[in-house]
Amino acid sequence: MHARQSPLSADRFFAPDPAQRRVARELYDGIADLPIVSPHGHVDPRLLADENATFGTPADLLIIPDHYVFRMLHSQGVPLEVIGVPRREGPADLAEPADPADPVGHRQIWQVFADHFHLFLGTPTGIWLAHELQDVFGIPEPLTGANAQAIYDELSDKLARPEFRPRALFERFNIEILCTTDDASDPLTWHQAIRASGWAGDVRPTFRPDALVNIGAPGWRSHLDALGRACGREITSCAALVTALEERRAFFKRMGATATDHGVESAYTAPLDAAEAEAIFARALRGEATADDARRFTGHLLIEEARLSVEDGLTMQLHVGAFRNHDRSVFERFGADKGADIPVATEFTRNLRPLLERFGDDARLTLILFTLDESSYARELAPLAGHYPAVRLGPPWWFNDSLNGMARYFDQVMETAGLWNTAGFNDDTRAFVSIPARHDVWRRASANWLAGLVVRGLVDEPGAVEMAHEMADGLARRAYRLGKA
């Protein structure tokens, strides 16, 4: 197979119709260079805490930590071990990359990757990788098995230079704000180090209490103990847990956080009375909580978290519908987040009602909803966002963060929700160097969608210009309360 990613063209991703393409290009040109506001993602803040941090080898940078990449190789029979994905017992350490001059096997990993690069043709990962190679590293020729080693050399050479260190790229990428995602008990050491360093980069934490909310997850007890240590006292009741979460939210807020994040398999919410909540918590402490206990406890705490958001003003994100660690064998050998999370159908109308009847009409709350089940877009999410003042719709998430995924989202959401009930773009990435590529895809897709409205007589061009700016900037700033530049 010799099929190759096309070199990046200036008009890429725009509809071929000349009239639409012309308008799309104009709209895109107006937003292409706006600063990046990244309100939700998973970049490791350690990368930015030390001014001398580097990305390691090309394999460290682009392959080993990126589940989008290795799950595709795995799907075609390449064992994760061959790709260098660390086993549970010996995790790789991002802060201590192997020697770039002679990393153990990384050239071989790179060759395997390049030999299979055609697998990414037409996929978002293929687009991001091409953008990274060409725009970030100045390597225009598409990667193939034949040029793999030469490109490895060139990448290694560049990665060793100061201008390719994380902070230098942060500035070159024109990132104005970068939000990370952090455990509720996290001391935010690296965020503190970034602040203490005097560097001007705006890196903010996001409060994610999933490990404490989900009493059914393995390791819940150890996470509870960590929370206790962070708060300086043992957590022995549900009430104490909520109080501790409230304290941690205040700490995160002082550290710059403007949002929380909640990842749940179902959007189920329902309040428990205090006695029920405490009884379930007590069972959880004894290791006796059932699956139904876990479901109900999560449904209760989501309402508590919404109440706290009304009080402290942190925007609440709800990511719904990932069945985590679907492949038991991969999980047992390699752990979580290894490309083996599979979506399930989601229901919002009935599940979210208990939360919304308490806080849905309260403009102090901003609740941003994400789903992996697009059948919810037009059926449930757009109508909810089009009615409740508190609700905004997050952009296409994960598998749907793609050109077609965005087109389907625009198509299915915007007519009912209206653009102003959406929340702009999230890159949601762990792969720092993919940030510009991801925002560029969104900006191009937005421009192309708006151009379609213009050529079909739905919006005039000045209107589309303003809408394009909202999509690239204003909507996300307001939804995440990130202020104006």
Place this chain on the structure above:
Amino acid sequence: MHARQSPLSADRFFAPDPAQRRVARELYDGIADLPIVSPHGHVDPRLLADENATFGTPADLLIIPDHYVFRMLHSQGVPLEVIGVPRREGPADLAEPADPADPVGHRQIWQVFADHFHLFLGTPTGIWLAHELQDVFGIPEPLTGANAQAIYDELSDKLARPEFRPRALFERFNIEILCTTDDASDPLTWHQAIRASGWAGDVRPTFRPDALVNIGAPGWRSHLDALGRACGREITSCAALVTALEERRAFFKRMGATATDHGVESAYTAPLDAAEAEAIFARALRGEATADDARRFTGHLLIEEARLSVEDGLTMQLHVGAFRNHDRSVFERFGADKGADIPVATEFTRNLRPLLERFGDDARLTLILFTLDESSYARELAPLAGHYPAVRLGPPWWFNDSLNGMARYFDQVMETAGLWNTAGFNDDTRAFVSIPARHDVWRRASANWLAGLVVRGLVDEPGAVEMAHEMADGLARRAYRLGKA
């Protein structure tokens, strides 16, 4: 935000490709001026019962009664009180509009609406409003906060003229038949008045027994009592209820009705034996019916209604999947139909089978199915319509009554169901002056879809011309048994 709705262009909503656009325009030109057959909607017949009725102020006309409009303002934090939506305890009265010269606060409501008009960019409501202002009222400039008061003046002036009274517009709109939706116990006073007035407008009732079928709804008992009064005897059994419904259907039919309408959250159908049906009815009379009783009773009565349709020839409409009054706070303050109904997933294959195995192969029945869950289109509805002689598919409903909603419907339904198993268009509107806009969107969307078939070699142009006429006229007439002009 200064983005504006584009002024209406002659080729609006057509694909930008010149070849497709040319064909779309030709097809559209052939149907644009056909009379409007409106087989299902919610216009208040009082508007047409008095030749001197007027629409009141611009706010009375376009904002206060239109949940499409005020739910969008509400979603962005504008309280319903500010928009003039009447509280439950003091409902506005369409027949007694406030003084147009100085209505209490209506200029202010209009200003708020105009200040937020950008929220409707790219939405169906935005399209309809632009069409109404430009085509119905001759106001070409797009509404903004700046020109709001001037446009209010112009609209007020026009609304006071005889040529903008409802009957005059009915005739100018070239409406051949308008069907309303009416409670089963309704004496059809206004329909009688229309007939008695000698006016030639063809306005027909539609029989909607939901309030009697749903024993779980608040107020069921009072609706049952109203039915008893309408029939001249107390309704004390399920058998008596069915007999009463049969009588009312006959009355509606004499008054011109050709259809019934049923709005249900689920498409569940299953017959009850007489003893079960009576036991549930008795519990309902005692106020002791459970949610499951209500579900089963509705499932039973849908089959009874289908049986009656086989006998009396009234087309049966089934609108499935709206979770009504989702926002408790809005419902308690403002009542039903306030933009807070949210769709749920719908299932037809298993749920409708008991009804279809009785009457699905009986050509005396026409059963028109509507859903708010588009995932049912290709999966269930098109295959059902493509097999059962009794089944036709209604057009995209409510949130899906939009340009993209129509495109998805054509895409997902037509290949399997075939055009002739669909039921043409419904405007389904409470907003009388939006009727031409809504039919125009359908006709343009139809023409554009057919043009796509022509340019891709699927249908020849003479064929497409005939199909366009079917979509604008023939399909609806036959499905609703409304005869030929």
Place this chain on the structure above:
Amino acid sequence: MHARQSPLSADRFFAPDPAQRRVARELYDGIADLPIVSPHGHVDPRLLADENATFGTPADLLIIPDHYVFRMLHSQGVPLEVIGVPRREGPADLAEPADPADPVGHRQIWQVFADHFHLFLGTPTGIWLAHELQDVFGIPEPLTGANAQAIYDELSDKLARPEFRPRALFERFNIEILCTTDDASDPLTWHQAIRASGWAGDVRPTFRPDALVNIGAPGWRSHLDALGRACGREITSCAALVTALEERRAFFKRMGATATDHGVESAYTAPLDAAEAEAIFARALRGEATADDARRFTGHLLIEEARLSVEDGLTMQLHVGAFRNHDRSVFERFGADKGADIPVATEFTRNLRPLLERFGDDARLTLILFTLDESSYARELAPLAGHYPAVRLGPPWWFNDSLNGMARYFDQVMETAGLWNTAGFNDDTRAFVSIPARHDVWRRASANWLAGLVVRGLVDEPGAVEMAHEMADGLARRAYRLGKA
């Protein structure tokens, strides 16, 4: 109604944009004449077992056995009896067609069909029929009620000629491999006859054990007895059943089979321990198995079949989501497969996990998944195929085997699964003469999709050329282990 199918144009089905159309045409030209590999379908092997077999009358060929055709006529009120669909008590016999010179009523059936031909406008059946008439039989003018008898004469004349016998068309169609679908107990008499005849056509069976796996289906016991006869011993336990299936698989494999096929309403899988499996089997033998027994037994046997596929290398196909024989009246009068199967929603993420945690990472297994519920495409199927080495996605199936169905599949599947985790095309047809038409639609749709990637800068043209070949040939060969030409 005089709307007609358009005569076949060289660029049919391609997007109208000139740039995309040019690329699509080039890509299509490169694959249009490739041999047909048909890895899954339902052609009767008797047609090819006798070199003198014929297709009978035009009605025998195109109408009476084709549920795609007669279900559409039925949906518009034409009784199946009028179309010549045989009643259960008197099934037609494909090998003994009526006298072509004077078949009982077949001219009349043809006339009814032609009079209703507009119903197929814009449908896949309409496309296939037009292709068959024009390309296979050289009749370019579209069928209408007016030319029906003349076309009947011309078709009858051609069907009587040697060059229109099944084997001659097999060769003219350039079919390299044709796979049929056969009951597990089938002695494969006709496949043996084809081999014995010395004819070079490559016709292979596919192992389908549904009738034995589904203990809840009517006739299960008689199918079990047939299996016993095929194996030469009574089957009295679940263990014996699995052993018998294993033997039959080996026989099918010797006869050229490379795949199995499983049609199930749900994708539920879960292993039973031996005692449970035997207890359920014993209840089934006594005629006492419940619906839940049937569900669990099928879920168990699917895992057993996957285990056997790991061992013997037969590719496993899973067709999920058809509610069979939905119309009881049609089933009672005419039997199964009469156009009255209706899809239901499907769930794969949770249901398939027990199977996948055993064999999903085992590259010896190829499991090809099919659904009738497109909401599963992006949500579940593409992520599963994009992770598990054993999983491939089958092409759009049945109602979705259409131009729009293919476009939706490409749109929703490819970005996440990647092209190489899909399985190429299946025609899945009972209608032998429709095979070229069906593959042509796929090839055109593929070329058009790839051209869209090219003009939007996602793939370069040489890459698209290779991808087009994969879609027309390579993917299916590898997924079904059918080797290279």
